[in-house]
Amino acid sequence: MNYLHKWILCLKSGKDVIKDNEVVxxxxxKKKLQDFYKSLENIKVPKKQQEELVTALTNSKKAFNRLESDLVGGGNLTAKNKEELLQFFSNRLKSTLSNDYKIFENSKVFKTTNYIPTDEKREAVAQLFINYARNNRVKNYTEKDAMLDVDKVLxxxxxxPxxxxxxxxxxxxxAMYDGVVQEINISKAISANKFDPKDLITGQKDIKAFRELFGEVKDARRTIVNNMQAMSAISARDKFYNKIAQSGKIVFDNPTQAQLNLPNRPGYTMSxxxxxIKSALGEEAYVNxxxxxxTSSEYEAAIKFAEELPLEGLMKTNIYRYGIAIPKGVAQVAKTVLSPFTHMRNFTSAVAFSLGTGNLFKNPKFVLDSFKQSFNTIQPQLLYRNQPKDQAFYQFMLEEGVVNSSSTFQDVQGLLKDIAKGGDVIERVFGKLGKRLNKVFRTSQDLYVAEDDFYKIxxxxxxxxxxxxxxxxxxxxxxxxxxxAKIVRNTVPNYSYVSDFIKGLRRSPLGNFVSFPAEIIRTSHNIVxxxxxxxxxxxxxxIGARRLLGFGTAVTTIPPALVEIFRGMYGIxxxxxxxxxxxLPEWSRESTIIPQKDKDGNYYYTDFSHGFAYDTIVNPIQSVIANVEGNDEAPLIKGLTDGTIKALGRLVDPFISESIWVQALQDLYARGGRTDTGSEIxxxxxxxxxxxxxxxxxxxEALAPLSYPQIKRLAQAQLYGEDPDTGKDLEVGGELGGFFGFRNQKMDFEQSxxxxxSEYNTALRQSRKFLPRPQGNVQAKDIIEGxxxxxxxxxxxxxxxxxxLGAMKDLGFNDKQVGTIFDRRNLGRDFNSLRAxxxxxxELPEGLIDAYIRNAKENNYANPLTSNTFRQINSVLRDLYKLYLNQPYPSLMRELNIGNTTALPPTPMPMAQPRAQVVDPNTNLTQTEQALLSPEEQVIASRT
Structure with missing residues (x-):
């Protein structure tokens, strides 16, 4: 038993008195304090430090007392006298200031298990059941029966709560109570400390066996901090509730008073x-x-929100649970635990954490020996059973919070636990599924956790x-x-350090595995x-120099170095x-790209950011660089501004983007059969x-496990060398790279x-929408501005x-090749203009001109299209036809005297018939171009 655990026992033993409504x-x-001193002497802690630790222990106890005093002063505890109050606080401290239990990190949905007790721990509790049966003269109760009972308990x-x-x-x-079900509460058994030799638990040793079975985490620091936070929250809420009750402006004694004092509200307290309002202290100890x-319904909702976890209310709605939460959980399980590609990427990408912390810059023999020890320690034990010393080492890692802390897996696990809270129906449905696929799923789950544990160890x-x-x-x-262990917890992603708010985002329809990027941000700061x-x-x-060098290499050297190495190798x-x-596809445009080229001149790329663990912090920088590079002719500040905006977008994207399932739903209903990248479904x-x-x-497909899309592409690459549906080239080597998160893809510039x-044509349609619709009293100013x-x-x-077009030229395409692509889409004249x-x-479409005139006539409005308006429009068009694409867009509104466009009184107007712009075969110009362009400009336009 370590000194930190002795610290907890000593803290629990503290004795208090009540003076003037304060817990002192x-x-x-004395014995507990002596045991604590002795534990410190055993590890050779100097006397001065021993006294400092005892002082810290005393301060911890006084901090608890201050919070207890606040509760006493609040007047909402049910204890009737000082003795009852002291007993209440003593019992609470003994029961709550215990350790956390790993068993509660498991989920009944999909039968996921983050914690599995060792056989030794199961056998120890099974022996308690055997002793219990023997002491009560129950015959034919075997060791097998006892193990089944232990499994039922687990x-x-x-x-x-x-x-x-x-x-x-x-x-x-x-024999007397055959079939009767009993219940045991571990914390109450500890605080009561009363036992019967014929009960299942006959002493503190038996309690210890159950605590070990449930995966007690003996981390005194974590226990004290967690309990201090919980007690602080209870005390703060008590003050908050008292202030509301005493104000007399928000809550009232009866519905009538509430409606009189809060009139015209959408609803009121229904009960x-x-x-x-329930409290964490329990109804028998505390009355809110x-x-x-x-009160009004909105005030009630706001008050109750204080007692709930972020977004927990969503999980209570069946429509949300069945329509969003459950499919989201299934999709995330399918894309993690049940995805071979993700397993491989999970393992290979984690090496970045060893590089980023500087721990790969070690003696090669040490690295290999440590890799071997890591492999021997991790828990799946698929090849052989771990040695006892390795089991003990893993248990130490578990107690220190180093292993079993995968942020991605724990996100999924947490969502499944939220789903399971909905009731027995969900547990039965997924429970049956879990039994049928139990072996495969359990193995996949264990592997996923082990892949993360390997590099942490x-x-x-x-x-x-x-x-x-x-x-x-x-x-x-x-x-x-x-x-x-503390350094590893602080410098390698660990779910235990994710805030409640970020954890709560898993319940929302947004975000995919949000804890991982949050942890990358936290640990990156901590490494530096x-x-x-x-x-x-x-x-x-x-050590510090090596750590900073490793982190600098991981985030600032390797990505650009790889780009330059491959660029040089292939002469790009x-x-x-x-x-x-x-x-590139939109999602890769700001990523770190590894370029390649084959002997036939075909270009390939690998999205390095996709498989790089530190991409969360590297990608914002890459976004800025990519936008500056992509705006060679624009001012540098504009490129930096655009890049910074996109960088912030990429940084928050994991938290606010649609989850896998919601994205699939949006593709069908919100986007009308198109994905967010524009592909047609x-x-x-x-x-x-x-x-x-x-x-x-x-x-x-969004819910499909086993990396279905990736394996499908791999099979198509092997059988056909292309995607049969799209004709896109596929190569086996490139698809295999996807196992490690680095899929190599051939670029088809003509298709791109x-x-x-298509986007260019859409831009024209969107630009014309600036023109006002022919509805209501349309003004000339609105038309010209539009x-x-x-x-x-x-x-x-x-x-x-x-x-x-310039990019196509840089990639080796000539004008004829590019022009043919435009010609196929009847945009040859556009290509010639762009090239020139x-x-x-x-211009103002003829049909829209007619619609403006008809709208004015039918509704007795002033006609906006007067001769003065047309002169202003012609002036605008004349300036625009003179404009070159490398010039800034002029400030035409300031150059026009818009205020003098007051229309004449309504006069009968002839109905203008829509007509197409006809190109004169002799001049190759439209009538508008002949009217507005100078002779020199007409020569240029006629050639385009």
Whole structure:
């Protein structure tokens, strides 16, 4: 039993008195205090430090007392006298100031298990059941029966909502009470300390066996902090509730008073008994001062929110649970635990954490030996059973909070636990599924956790070796071991350090595995902070330097170095790389791209960011660089601004983007059969039955396990060398790279330019929407402003397309090849204008002119299209036709005297018939171009 556990026992033994409504610390139990001093002497802690620790212990107890005093002063505790109050606080401290239990990190949905007790622990409790049966003269009760009872306890154990300790039921083993079910609460058994030799638990040793079975985590620091936080929250809420009750402005004694004092509200407290707010202290110990009071429904919701976890209310709605939460949980399980590609990426990407902490810069023999020890320690034990020493080492890692802390897996686990809270229906459905697939699923789950644990154990071994070499026997090994574990917890992603708010986001329809990026941000800061602290310490200076070097290498050296190495190997210029980036999918455009090229001149790319663990902090920087590179002709500040905005978007994207399942639903309903990247799920002309089939297939793919899309592409690459549906080239080697998160993909620039042209056409339609609709009293100013603003949007789209043409040229395409792509889409004249660097504005459509005139006539409005308006429009168009794409867009509104466009009184207007713009075959110009352009400009336009 370590000194930290002795610290807890001593803290529990503290004796208090009540003076003037304040709980005052008196003293610790003398024996417990002596045991604590002795435990410190055993690890050679100096006398001065011993006294400092006891002082800290005393301060901890006084801090608890201050919070207890606040509760006493609040007047809402049910204890009737000082003795009852002291007994209540003593019992609460003994029951709640116990350790956490790993068993509660498991989920009944999918039968996921984050904690599995060892056979030794199961056998120890089984022996208690055997003794219990023997003491009650029950015959034919075998060891097998006892193990089954232990498994039932593990499967059905619950958490006491007040003390957070295990509560379990079991069947009595006596002839008199055959079939009767008993319940045991571990915390109450500890505090009561009364036993019967014929009961299942006959003493503290038996309680210890159950605590070990449930995975008690003996981390005194974590226990004290958690309990202090919980007690602080209870005390703060008590003050909050008292203030509301005393104000007399929000809650009232009856519904009538509530309606009189809060009139015209959408609703009021519905229960005849008023509000009933539960407390973590339990109803028998604490009465909320707002219970039985009445208020408006919005005030009631806000008050109750204080007692709930973030977004927990969503999980209570069946529509949300069945429509969003459960499919989201299934999709995330399918894409993690049940995905071979994700397993491989989970293992290989975690090596970045060893590099980022500087722990790969060690002696190669040490690295290999430590890898071997890590493998021997991890828990799946698929090849052989671990040695007892390895089991003990893993147990130490577990107690220190180093292993079994995968942020991604715990996110999924937490969501499944939230789903399971909904009731027995969900547990039965997924329970049956779990039994049928139990072996496969359990193995996959264990592997996923082990892949994360492997490098955490290695990092611990490296940190311990660093400290041992630095201090050279001047500090005890156990102290260095805990220091090493602390460093690993702070510098490698660990779910235990994720805030409740971030954890709560798993319940929302947004976000995918949000804890991981949050942890990358936290640990990246901690690595730098730890390195700086070590560099300032003479004994640790070399460790700190190595750590900062490792982190700098991981986040600032490796990504750009890889790009330059591959660029040099394949002879790809920076202009070509910048050009490639313009034709990447949207999700890869700001990523770190590894470029390649084959002997036939075909270009390939690998999205390095996709499999790089530190991409969360590297990608914002890459976004800025990519936008500066992509705006060569624009001012540097604009590129930096655009890049920074996109960088912030990429940083928060994991937290606010649609989850896998919600994204699939949005593709069908919100986006009308298109993905967020623009790909069609169905053809708009498909029969409704085909649309339904393709829509269901799209939803199924979102839930499909076993990396179905990746394996499908791999099979297509092997069998056909292309995707049969799209004709896109696929290669086995490139698809295999996807196992490690680095899929190599061939680029099809002609197809990509086709997509760009579609976006170009869409941009024209969107730009014309700046023109006001012919509804209501349309003013001439609105029409001219719409024409100017719409053409500015269209000008920017043409500038962007001009850059795409330049990129195609950098990639080896000539004008004829590119022109053919435009010709196939009847955009040859646009291509010629773009090639000549000339802006081709859109004019006021003839049909819209007719609609403006008709709207004014039918509704007796002043006609906005007077001769003065047309002169202003012609002036605008004349300036726009002179504009080159490398020039800034002019400030035309300031140049026009819009205020003088007051329309004449309504006069009968002839109905203008819509007519198409006819190109004169002799001049190759439209009538508008002949009217507005100078002779020199007409020569240029006629050639385009």
């Amino acid at each position: 610390f008196n003293n610790f139990d 499967e059905n154990v619950k958490m006491d 007040v003390t957070k300790s295990p509560v379990f039921k079991f069947e009595s083993k006596s 005849r008994n008023g509000m009933q 001062p707002l219970n039985g009071k009445f 290695y990092n611990y071994l490296a940190e311990f070796d660093n400290l041992k070499n630095a201090y050279r026997g001047t500090r005890p090994d156990i102290e260095l071991a805990r220091e090493a 902070q730890q390195g700086i602290r070590e560099v300032k310490d003479p004994a640790l200076r070399s 210029t920076r202009d070509e790389l910048s050009a490639m980036r313009r034709f 169905w053809n708009p002309r498909d029969p409704e039955g085909d649309k339904m089939y393709k829509g269901i297939a799209h939803l199924v 330019l086709g997509y760009k042209i 024409l100017i603003q719409g053409n500015q949007s269209w000008f920017e789209a043409q500038q962007d397309m001009k850059k795409d 660097n000339k802006f081709k504005p859109f």
